[in-house]
Amino acid sequence: ECDGNGNTAALENWLNNVAASDLCGMVSISNNFQSLSDLCGLTGSALVTWTATDECGNSATTSATFAIADATGPVFTFVPANMTRECSGVPAPGTPTAVDNCSSNVTIVYNGQVRTDGNCPNNYTLTRSWTATDDCGNSTVASQVITVKDTKAPHVAVPAANLTVECDGSGNTADLNAWLSSNGGAIATDNCGQVSWSNNFTSLSDNCGLTGSATVIFTASDECGNVKTTSATFTIVDSNAPVFTTVPSDLTVECDGNGNTVALENWLNNVAASDLCGMVTIT
Numbered sequence: 440e441c442d443g444n445g446n447t448a449a450l451e452n453w454l455n456n457v458a459a460s461d462l463c464g465m466v467s468i469s470n471n472f473q474s475l476s477d478l479c480g481l482t483g484s485a486l487v488t489w490t491a492t493d494e495c496g497n498s499a500t501t502s503a504t505f506a507i508a509d510a511t512g513p514v515f516t517f518v519p520a521n522m523t524r525e526c527s528g529v530p531a532p533g534t535p536t537a538v539d540n541c542s543s544n545v546t547i548v549y550n551g552q553v554r555t556d557g558n559c560p561n562n563y564t565l566t567r568s569w570t571a572t573d574d575c576g577n578s579t580v581a582s583q584v585i586t587v588k589d590t591k592a593p594h595v596a597v598p599a600a601n602l603t604v605e606c607d608g609s610g611n612t613a614d615l616n617a618w619l620s621s622n623g624g625a626i627a628t629d630n631c632g633q634v635s636w637s638n639n640f641t642s643l644s645d646n647c648g649l650t651g652s653a654t655v656i657f658t659a660s661d662e663c664g665n666v667k668t669t670s671a672t673f674t675i676v677d678s679n680a681p682v683f684t685t686v687p688s689d690l691t692v693e694c695d696g697n698g699n700t701v702a703l704e705n706w707l708n709n710v711a712a713s714d715l716c717g718m719v720t721i722t
Contacts, residue, residue: 441541459491512579512592537571561589598672599623606716627659
């Protein structure tokens with residue numbers, strides 16, 4: 440296996456690990472090794488022939504191959520750490536680094552990210568991965584897991600506002616429904632998604648005539664159930680006096696000697712008034 444330094448010791452030991460004998464004298468051994476071939480990274484090989492020669496010039500040969508192989512992938516020296524982030528603060532992919540003992544060049548490719556949904560749209564995990572490949576095609580994969588959470592409630596930028604309307608005699612239904620549907624004029628935003636509104640309105644209090652009021656709590660909810668509230672009061676008031684629909688005119692009658700009682704009573708009662716917001720008492 441490639442050691443990044445030419446595997447010199449292993450090569451020397453291998454070249455010297457040969458022996459020969461001769462019946463008739465000393466033997467000298469030589470080999471034809473010059474260098475390793477230049478393969479990927481710092482790998483290479485050489486076919487070596489050894490020649491054993493006796494003192495009378497007789498010789499014999501044997502050959503074998505020494506090869507340096509790279510079967511080990513690169514090693515990541517830096518990978519972005521696993522983390523937990525708010526849904527509005529997910530970072531861009533980082534830049535890992537890697538080295539290889541047998542290659543001067545390591546190529547790192549970002550493989551993208553895989554999203555795994557959680558219990559709401561803005562709670563999920565992102566698994567990002569990178570592949571480091573050396574000059575010999577060996578590769579290593581590293582990954583980072585980002586846990587994304589939505590823990591922040593919506594922001595109420597404009598709170599709900601009180602509304603007072605003049606009594607129309609019909610419960611001011613249109614005014615009330617418009618106020619409720621606009622959430623009392625409240626405006627909310629969320630750092631990660633949509634905002635939905637609800638309110639706790641049930642009915643108006645029973646005040647004089649057809650007036651009344653209700654203090655309503657408006658709730659802004661995001662997609663993960665975080666909430667923020669704002670409240671305001673809707674009030675129906677009656678500030679308009681009744682309107683006379685029949686008014687008396689001056690009346691002069693001839694004395695009948697009995698106080699003209701009937702004429703007086705008829706004249707006193709010949710008056711009428713109405714009011715948009717309730718009953719009218721005339722005195």
